[in-house]
Amino acid sequence: MTQKKVIAVIFGGRSVEHDVSVLTGLQFLEALDPGRYEGLPIYVDPLGQWWTGAPLTRRSRYPLEEAPGDLTQVMLDLATPAAGRPQFVSFSKGLMGEKRTVIPFDLMVPAIHGSNGEDGSLQGLLDFADIPYAGCRTLGASATMNKVFAKKVAAQSGIKVLPELLLSRPEKGEFLDPETLKKQLQSAFGTVDYPFIVKPCNLGSSVGVGKADDIDGLVAALMSAFRMDSEVIVEPFVANLVEYNIAVRRSADDETITSAIERPLRDAELLDFKNKYLAGGTPGAPKLDTGPSEGMASLNRILNPDELTPVQESFIRESAACVFDALSLAGSVRVDFLCNGASGELWLNEVNTIPGSFAYFLWEAASTPLSFLALVSEIVEEGFRLSGGRLGETDTKTGGATIFMRS
Incomplete structure (x- = not known):
């Protein structure tokens, strides 16, 4: 019998988007195929402390109390363990002194939105430690987090963007x-x-x-x-503002695929954080411990809006795929566009490498529908493929760079 792969999903973080990240992380854990994977929740609190434990999978457990007794504080082992699998380490007091416990895993899935998780910093740490992970690599994550740099890449690819x-x-x-x-x-x-x-x-x-x-x-x-x-x-400011979003991913056959297009609805002039994440009620409030949390999926939206002309739809799909390829992105990435509803003019707005809810609802409504469970499996398996054999040999003799004599 094949042993299940342990998938560590890291969420929370030291970011203003901490709460939404919790919802996204829990959704991913809930959607892992139990026949293939074992989920390991890793919660990063606002102080930067890392925790694990079964209670973290319950939304009613948040916000976390100080020094929770039902959770285990862990650290990521940056050295390569003898067993070859990456691991977390925890320390506790025992009869014979301090006790060291290891928690091995096979792949990490970053589900931290914004700063210190989506910006390449976490990805860089994982690359440094040669730990397999899912989603965008360090370059793509950091490049897209800087909105001006991402816009420059888009503009160089012939995609319309607003001046700034x-x-x-x-x-x-x-x-x-x-x-x-x-x-x-x-x-x-x-x-x-x-x-x-x-x-x-x-x-x-x-x-x-x-x-x-x-x-x-x-x-x-x-x-x-x-x-x-x-x-x-x-x-x-774009007059007569209408926004359109689309998700992009790469298939196992190396084909760039786009999802359904959504037009978010809002009750204010701007689609700000409150309108985006709290539309239709506080995300995650219903069904506290049963079924997937709503998160971005609770946003009022129109999927595959019929007012888009073939030219506009082509612009959105081709632009999103182009910037995805230009920045060598991975995972489920959401690309956002701005539109003047009166003139029909469109501009690429920004790229989100870890979108709320991993944008699963856009894949469920795609021309070839993909369930959340299938999307999660594809993200995990892509992570294994991208992480495999990333590093070559590191011995100084291999590169002819030996200075200090070794026995």
């Missing part, structure tokens, strides 16, 4: 000067036509987004965004 002004957080004790801001807007856009959209450059989808109708509103929106990120983007 990138601003850095003022040094401590300094203030934003309205007159200087006006000159920067003039230089970036040619004319200073309000309103503008303000958003952090290096955070997840819709976090910290604000609208500025005048210079005072711009200063206020910038100061709010600078609390979350050291770099902030200012973009023109």
Whole structure:
């Protein structure tokens, strides 16, 4: 009998998107095929402490209390264990002193949104330790988290994007000067036509987004965004705003595939974090310990909207696939677009390498439907393929780089 692979799903994290990450992580654990995999929950609390234990799979367990007695605090072993499998290590007091316990696993699935999880930092750590993981590699994760860099890659590929002004957080004790801001807007856009959209450059989808109708509103929106990120983007506001999202993945046959297209519905002018994740009620509130949490799937949306023309649909699908390939992405990636509903003009907005709920609902509504269970299995198996044999030989003799004599 083949032994089940242990899949460590890491979620939570030191990010403003901590709570949504918990929902996404629990959804992934719930959707793992029990005949093939054994799920291992790894929760990172807001202080950066790592925990594991069966109670973590219950949504009613959050928010976590201080020093929970029913969970085990763990650390990731960065050395290569003799057994060859990566492992977590925990320490506890025993009769003979400190007791060391190891928890082996086979693959890690990052489900941390935004900072310190989706931005390449966690992926870089796993690469450093040669630990197999699912989803985007370090380069793709870090490149897409920086919205300006991702837009430049898209523009170089011939994809339309909005112009932007990138601003850095003022040094401590300094203030934003309205007159200087006006000159920067003039230089970036040619004319200073309000309103503008303000958003952090290096955070997840819709976090910290604000609208500025005048210079005072711009200063206020910038100061709010600078609390979350050291770099902030200012973009023109798209009139008659309609948003479209699509997911992209690569099949086992190395074919780039796109999902259904969604048009999120909102009850405000902007599709900000509150509208995106809390539409239709607090995500995860119903069915606390039975069935998948709702997360992004609870958002009011129209799937495969019929107002899209063939030209618009082609632009969305081809642009999403193009940026996915250009940045060598992996997993289930969501690409977001902005549209002027009156003119029909479209722009690529941003790329999310770990979207809420892994965008499974877009795959369920695709022309060739894919269940959440099947999507999760594909993400896991792709992770094994991408992680296999990443490193070559590391002995100094192999590279002819030996300096110190070895016995």
